[in-house]
Amino acid sequence: MHHLETDSWLKTSDGHTRGYIQPQLLKELWFHTGTNCNLRCPFCLEGSKPGDNRINAIELEDAKPLIDEAVKFGVEKFSFTGGEPFVNPEFVSILDCALTYRPCMVLTNAAEPLMNRIGEILPLREKANPLSFRVSLDHPDEKKHDESRGKGNFIKALKTLGRLYRYGFNVSIARLSLENEDVNAVNHSYLPIFKSVGLPEDLHIIVFPEFHRPGSIPNVPQITEKCMTTCLNQNQRDSFMCNFSKMAVKKNGEIGIYACTLVDDDNNYNLGKTLDESMKVRVMLGHHRCYSCFAYGASCSEC
Amino acid sequence: MEVNYSSAVVRIEWKSPLVFELIIERNEMEFQPGDSISIFNADQSQSRPYSIASGTSETGLRLLIQKLPGGELSNWLSKLKAGDHVIHTRPYGWFRPGQNLAGDPFIFIATGTGIAPFLSYMRSCPERPPGCCLYGVKRVCDALELELVQSQCEVKLAVSRENDHQYHCGRVTGFLPALKLNSDLHFYLCGLDAMIDEVSEWLEKNGVDFSKIHREVFFYAPS
Numbered sequence: 443m444h445h446l447e448t449d450s451w452l453k454t455s456d457g458h459t460r461g462y463i464q465p466q467l468l469k470e471l472w473f474h475t476g477t478n479c480n481l482r483c484p485f486c487l488e489g490s491k492p493g494d495n496r497i498n499a500i501e502l503e504d505a506k507p508l509i510d511e512a513v514k515f516g517v518e519k520f521s522f523t524g525g526e527p528f529v530n531p532e533f534v535s536i537l538d539c540a541l542t543y544r545p546c547m548v549l550t551n552a553a554e555p556l557m558n559r560i561g562e563i564l565p566l567r568e569k570a571n572p573l574s575f576r577v578s579l580d581h582p583d584e585k586k587h588d589e590s591r592g593k594g595n596f597i598k599a600l601k602t603l604g605r606l607y608r609y610g611f612n613v614s615i616a617r618l619s620l621e622n623e624d625v626n627a628v629n630h631s632y633l634p635i636f637k638s639v640g641l642p643e644d645l646h647i648i649v650f651p652e653f654h655r656p657g658s659i660p661n662v663p664q665i666t667e668k669c670m671t672t673c674l675n676q677n678q679r680d681s682f683m684c685n686f687s688k689m690a691v692k693k694n695g696e697i698g699i700y701a702c703t704l705v706d707d708d709n710n711y712n713l714g715k716t717l718d719e720s721m722k723v724r725v726m727l728g729h730h731r732c733y734s735c736f737a738y739g740a741s742c743s744e745c
Numbered sequence: 746m747e748v749n750y751s752s753a754v755v756r757i758e759w760k761s762p763l764v765f766e767l768i769i770e771r772n773e774m775e776f777q778p779g780d781s782i783s784i785f786n787a788d789q790s791q792s793r794p795y796s797i798a799s800g801t802s803e804t805g806l807r808l809l810i811q812k813l814p815g816g817e818l819s820n821w822l823s824k825l826k827a828g829d830h831v832i833h834t835r836p837y838g839w840f841r842p843g844q845n846l847a848g849d850p851f852i853f854i855a856t857g858t859g860i861a862p863f864l865s866y867m868r869s870c871p872e873r874p875p876g877c878c879l880y881g882v883k884r885v886c887d888a889l890e891l892e893l894v895q896s897q898c899e900v901k902l903a904v905s906r907e908n909d910h911q912y913h914c915g916r917v918t919g920f921l922p923a924l925k926l927n928s929d930l931h932f933y934l935c936g937l938d939a940m941i942d943e944v945s946e947w948l949e950k951n952g953v954d955f956s957k958i959h960r961e962v963f964f965y966a967p968s
Contacts (some may be wrong), residue, residue, distance in 0.1 A: 478792070480964040492964070493792040493818070495785070531837030554938055554962035559839050561959060598942075605955075 445723055448484065451710060451726050454664040461665035461727040461736070463684045468515040468717060472689035472703050473510065473536065475500055475527040480555050482642035483590045485487070487619070487704065490525045490545075492651075497706065498692040499530045506539055508690050508697070509720035511717045512542050521547045523686040523703060528555035532560045535547070551601035552577040553679050560605075567610055574612035576648065581652065582631040604639025625649060651734050683733050684725040688717060704731040754829045759886045763856060766798070767824055768805040769917060776801065776836035778844065778866035779961070782808070785832040786818055792938050793818040796861035796935070796961070797836060798890075800868025808891060809858040809887070817876065820862070839955040840961035842866045842933040843875060845967075851931040852924075854893060854944055856881040856917060859936030860889050867879050867897050874898045876930070883916030885909050917931060922948050928954075 454460055468724070476499035479490035480737050489496060510519065520540040527533045527548055540546050556563070566573050573636065577599050580587045587596040607613050629647050670679060670744050679685070683702040691698050691706045698712035699720035705711035709730055713720035727736065753770040776797055783792040795808040814817045825831070841849050843866050853863045853875045860880060867874065874897040881903040882888045894900050903917040912921055917940060932948060934941045941962050948958055 451812055493783070531834070554941075558960050558962055561956070562839050564956075587761075598938075611790070635858060691855075744834045 446723065447738050451728065453667055454728075455665075458664075459624050459667040461639060461667050461670035461732075463679065463682050463724075463727065465685055465688075465721050465725065466517075468512060468721065469518045469519055469686040470683075471512040471517050471519075472521045472523060472687065473500055473505055473508075473719070474689055474691045474703075474706060475522055475530040475533055475690070477525045479524060479526040480529055480553055481526070481549075481551055481591050481595065485590060487667050488523075488525065488706075490646060494525070496693070497525070498695060499532070499692065500536065500692045500697075501532045502535045503541060504692055504697050504706050505536045505690070508699075508717065509543060510539050510552040510613060515717055515721070517544060519545050519547065521549070523549040523731065526551055526553075526555050528559050534559060534566075537566060537573065538569065539566045541566060541571045541573060543571070545571045545574070549576045549578070551591065551595065552599040552606070554598075557598075558593060564609060570642070572612060574614070575604075575606050575668075576614045576616050579603070579615040579617055579632070579635075582635060600635065600639055602650075604641055607639075607641055613641070616648045616650060619649045619651050654705045662730045665727040665732060665736050674736075678739070681739065684735075688713075688720055701725045704734075705729045749789075749832050750835060751830045751832050751847070752806070753889070754825045754827055754831065756827050757823065757825060760809065760889050761908065764887070764889060765796075765810055765812065766827070767808045767810055767822055769808070769833075771799075771804055771806050771871070776806075777838065777841065778869045779840040779842050779862045780836040780838035780865075782806065782836050783806075783834045784808075784818060784819060787898055789832060791817060792834070796838075796858075798861040798864040798868075799863065801942075803868065807864075809861045809864075811858050840935070840959065842872060842959070843873065846931055849929045849931055850876050850927075851933060852876045853878040853880075854917060854932060854934045854936075854940075855879070856936030856940045857883075857887065858889065859934075860894070860937055860960070862961060863933070864890050864893065869894060871897060875933075877901060878905070879920045881905065881918050883934070885912065918943050918947065924954060926951060931957045932957065933959045933961075936963060938962045938964065 452460060458640060474497050477488050477494040477497040482491040537546055579599055584596040603613055621657040633643050687702055688701050689700045691700050699714050699717060700706050701711040701713055713723040752769040752772055755770060757767055759765045759766050781794045781796045783794045785792045791847040791956050795810060798807040807899050810822055812823050840862055842862055855863055861960050877899040878894050879901045883906040885904055885907060888902055898948050901920050903915055903919055904912045907915050934944055945958050
């Protein structure tokens with residue numbers, strides 16, 4: 443029996459119909475560039491680290507057919523995450539190809555791998571579409587950032603952010619939310635840091651909740667169909683990433699299209715080998731990270 | 746689409762107390778000076794990138810590998826024997842020492858095994874050597890292929906943890922103030938991040954355009 447027909451996919455553990463999203467469109471296609479990373483952050487939701495190969499490095503030969511297919515689906519943007527995308531040997535070639543068709547965004551730690559390749563990156567400013575970078579700056583406190591990412595990485599990321607901005611790229615930052623934090627106050631505390639490297643005060647900050655390590659099974663409430671229809675309105679349901687987005691992931695040498703950026707540790711969310719196949723699959727909200735989208739409106743997208 | 750290759754070990758030769766040269770069969774793979782390959786461990790769950798030190802016309806791929814305490818890959822590789830096989834990627838890279846410069850002068854700055862891509866260049870393009878090579882090591886015995894480098898250009902060796910009156914005692918950054926900078930000069934930097942960040946910062950502060958500073962940082966994330 444295919445997993446899409448099993449009770450555990452369709453129903454919660456107490457027998458209620460699971461909440462779901464029936465994808466309507468493809469505004470954004472993400473590519474996972476691989477779990478190889480220059481850093482070894484203990485909180486990494488992908489479990490990425492140096493030399494890791496859980497998710498393989500995607501190649502231009504893998505990405506090009508999906509870029510073409512996504513354009514036919516009317517995609518508005520391509521986004522890239524890892525791992526650290528710039529440790530992937532073919533990443534700049536993939537970006538070069540994708541930028542021919544649509545704007546692109548790269549999630550990066552803005553440390554050595556990006557700086558090693560700055561000579562390849564700068565010519566991408568001449569492409570038909572803009573390239574933007576979202577840099578992880580976990581905390582406004584340098585020490586807290588470096589506790590997980592390694593000493594000196596806060597300053598490296600910050601300097602690279604300033605450099606990318608001066609070079610004319612769009613930049614934003616991603617940070618981790620703190621328990622019971624005052625979001626505006628924490629965001630505000632970044633302002634002097636931005637100013638120190640010439641970044642604008644209104645730099646976009648994306649705040650992420652705790653997503654837990656891949657394969658973990660935290661105890662979160664299950665989402666039923668009733669939850670989705672009584673607690674959320676149509677606009678809120680439409681804003682789930684799995685409604686308008688997909689992610690291409692290469693595992694064991696094969697590409698799979700996953701429901702979103704947060705569920706690649708569960709093969710049930712591998713919805714097919716092509717976008718066409720994957721767009722037809724109803725996404726059941728059974729992954730623990732689905733609850734983050736439900737409860738906090740979490741989204742990796744800037745669409 | 747699997748792109749990994751299996752190549753036989755030709756030999757292992759210790760170049761210093763901590764660094765060995767692993768030579769594997771090339772199997773006609775094309776590469777350019779500055780390219781690396783990533784080698785996988787036995788179950789292919791982990792890999793590490795290593796710069797190629799061979800010349801482009803050599804039949805083997807030379808890799809200079811530092812045996813790290815607790816280093817999963819480097820310890821395993823150091824025990825391989827001729828005829829054993831390693832799984833690796835095809836050569837890849839973006840660091841292009843001495844290349845695409847239209848005749849502009851250039852110098853190399855390296856620490857430790859960061860000399861590898863420069864050795865590849867010197868073995869491949871001996872007709873166009875760098876202006877000089879600044880090379881930093883901990884002890885004199887850690888300096889790799891010094892004779893080859895000295896045969897092509899002036900070498901300034903900095904030794905940080907040993908006193909030897911023949912060489913500069915200290916870090917490679919100690920050579921920077923004496924450099925004659927001009928607007929055409931390109932700098933190729935390879936090694937650990939602290940040296941490269943410090944050199945890059947110094948060069949930029951002294952008016953070198955960032956586009957003339959080419960970096961290949963070996964990143965190291967201890968577990």
